Amino acid sequence: MIKLYYMKGGNNFGDILSKDIVAKVSGQDVVHAKAYRADIISTGSLLGKVQNTKLRRAFFRMLKPTYVWGTGIISDGGSVSKNNLVICALRGRLSFGRFDLNSDVALGDPALLCSKLFPYKKDKKAGKFLVTPHLHDKECEAWIDRIEKLLGEEVEVCNLSQDVDYILEKIANAKGVITSAMHPLIVAHSYRTPVVWVDVGSVVILGGNYKFEDYYSVLDIPLQKITKDDLLEGMVSKENIEDQLEKSYVGLERLRSLQDGLIASFPDSLRKK
Known part of the structure; x- marks a missing residue:
């Protein structure tokens, strides 16, 4: 043990x-x-x-x-x-x-190992955009509402207190993941599901961007993010989100090497x- x-x-x-x-x-x-x-x-x-x-x-x-x-x-x-x-x-x-x-x-x-350790057969039907707010993101309803208005009926909100296997399968089969938490982002990279981070500020994320910059330093891609403030102020469009998602893939060779x-x-x- x-x-x-x-x-x-x-x-x-x-x-x-x-x-x-x-x-x-x-x-x-x-x-x-x-x-x-x-x-x-x-x-x-x-x-x-x-x-x-x-x-x-x-x-x-x-x-x-x-x-x-x-x-x-x-x-x-x-x-x-x-x-x-x-x-x-x-x-x-x-x-x-x-x-x-x-x-x-x-x-x-180690969450990059999820696709290797917990493989899920991809659903042939196009999934929805999965929104996963941080458990301590108590003011997430406002920015989630903005995401839903931008992306329409394709959005599904997933609470991170649910069963881990359920969350992994949802991320693996999502059309894209939009999250204010770190580990759904890493899991999405593992399953090669498009993903963008919503920066909600240091009130929720201790240490600010440091741990995200640390993690992204090994991926060979830039950190893809939008901020909560920009969302709420109408500075983010559907096209902005889709563009960030499109650029979020970790190269397969790099992923396997890690x-x-x-x-x-x-x-x-x-x-x-």
Whole structure:
């Protein structure tokens, strides 16, 4: 059984997805653990919280390694210490640059593995535009209403507290995804579903754009986004959204390279024998 650190509490899509991905790759059951007791830290922006537990980790882990696989740093800043962490993979080049590491560390968010680990047969019928607001986006109704007016009856809103398998299948079969959360965006890239991020500001997204820029740094495509303010002020048209969606595809060769790197970098000691 693997102990995974994530932000427990409520139905957080990213955390539950992280648990499912680690379980699939490792072939083992996965349970929640506090940062100083965890075997591994995966998706999310959890490195800052984990680094602050160095002394407790040394005591509770009895010198056993704590692996970092695909997580990142939440905000800009200076260099940071590994603090006895074994870093196998990091979310992006910005997080990588904060450490003194060699070039063997894999890059990419583990949610990019979804299409490989949880394949869905594409529905031949054209899907709808799927809107997935961040769970903490309490004022999302206004910008969603604007999206619905722009795109008409082709819009379906998906609550990220729903079953993970349901959300994955919806994203895989969507005509396009419009989201104010990070992990639906990454999942859409994995299934090669067109996607655009709605920047709703730092009130909802801690650390601002940093984690998105970190993630996009490994994709070889520019960050595709529209802002909530521009939507509400009528500065975004249907054509703007469609153009952003069209430019959002991650190259298939690049996607497979990131996926292979993540799979290969998963710690062997945590794989089922």
